[in-house]
Amino acid sequence: xxxxxxxxxxxxxxxxxxxxDDVETVRDIMVGAAIKAGAEVREVAFHKFNPQxxxxxxxxxxxxxxxxxxxxxxxxxxxxxxCGDKVDPWDAVNAIADSFRSKQVTASEIKRGVxxxxxxxxxxxx
Amino acid sequence: xxxxxxxxxxxxxxxxxxxxDDVETVRDIMVGAAIKAGAEVREVAFHKFNPQxxxxxxxxxxxxxxxxxxxxxxxxxxxxxxCGDKVDPWDAVNAIADSFRSKQVTASEIKRGVxxxxxxxxxxxx
Numbered sequence: 001x002x003x004x005x006x007x008x009x010x011x012x013x014x015x016x017x018x019x020x021d022d023v024e025t026v027r028d029i030m031v032g033a034a035i036k037a038g039a040e041v042r043e044v045a046f047h048k049f050n051p052q053x054x055x056x057x058x059x060x061x062x063x064x065x066x067x068x069x070x071x072x073x074x075x076x077x078x079x080x081x082x083c084g085d086k087v088d089p090w091d092a093v094n095a096i097a098d099s100f101r102s103k104q105v106t107a108s109e110i111k112r113g114v115x116x117x118x119x120x121x122x123x124x125x126x
Numbered sequence: 127x128x129x130x131x132x133x134x135x136x137x138x139x140x141x142x143x144x145x146x147d148d149v150e151t152v153r154d155i156m157v158g159a160a161i162k163a164g165a166e167v168r169e170v171a172f173h174k175f176n177p178q179x180x181x182x183x184x185x186x187x188x189x190x191x192x193x194x195x196x197x198x199x200x201x202x203x204x205x206x207x208x209c210g211d212k213v214d215p216w217d218a219v220n221a222i223a224d225s226f227r228s229k230q231v232t233a234s235e236i237k238r239g240v241x242x243x244x245x246x247x248x249x250x251x252x
Contacts (some may be wrong), residue, residue: 005194
């Protein structure tokens with residue numbers, strides 16, 4: 001089974017709420033995690049909401065990292081999508097969890113774009 | 127069970143490869159799907175890769191839409207994350223699949239940020 005991408009969805013609870021509510025901090029953490037994981041950053045888009053919360057995405061050559069924060073719950077929804085063998089999405093997820101000082105993380109990896117070769121025929125399987 | 131967000135991951139196979147390889151088309155489709163679903167667009171970041179493929183994200187008030195395309199396989203990996211009751215992520219996913227003329231779509235919804243109230247105590251469950 002060959003997958004084109006790996007998509008890790010991470011629930012980060014019991015985070016530092018001040019970090020979650022500061023758009024520059026969140027952006028620096030997400031971009032830093034991308035670089036730490038060996039990704040090449042292409043586009044960065046972050047937005048601060050009123051009264052609280054930050055949403056943002058880092059587009060990388062190897063796909064993307066996204067975050068949405070709820071400081072009032074100490075919660076961040078993080079997802080990291082990578083393609084290719086160069087970048088491990090878990091390196092980025094771990095770096096983000098550390099930076100948010102999350103004390104409770106659950107995460108799972110989903111294979112994206114599974115292409116199965118059956119004999120000479122290429123079959124797409126979802 | 128209350129979830130803060132709904133995250134739909136969609137595998138779109140057998141798409142129009144020309145649409146998947148044109149960054150303006152992909153951006154218009156993603157932004158159009160966000161608007162069609164009733165979302166408020168905040169930030170847009172798209173990138174065209176060489177020799178082929180497009181990655182991009184639309185940050186909306188209600189979270190995000192992301193896409194990564196592999197025109198050589200006729201495949202697009204789409205994910206739509208929404209919070210609140212105003213926007214249904216499936217409206218956006220259906221609009222995107224139609225626009226890419228995908229003939230084979232599989233998708234699933236994942237609840238994000240589940241906060242369980244147990245008596246007076248708020249408990250985070252991942």
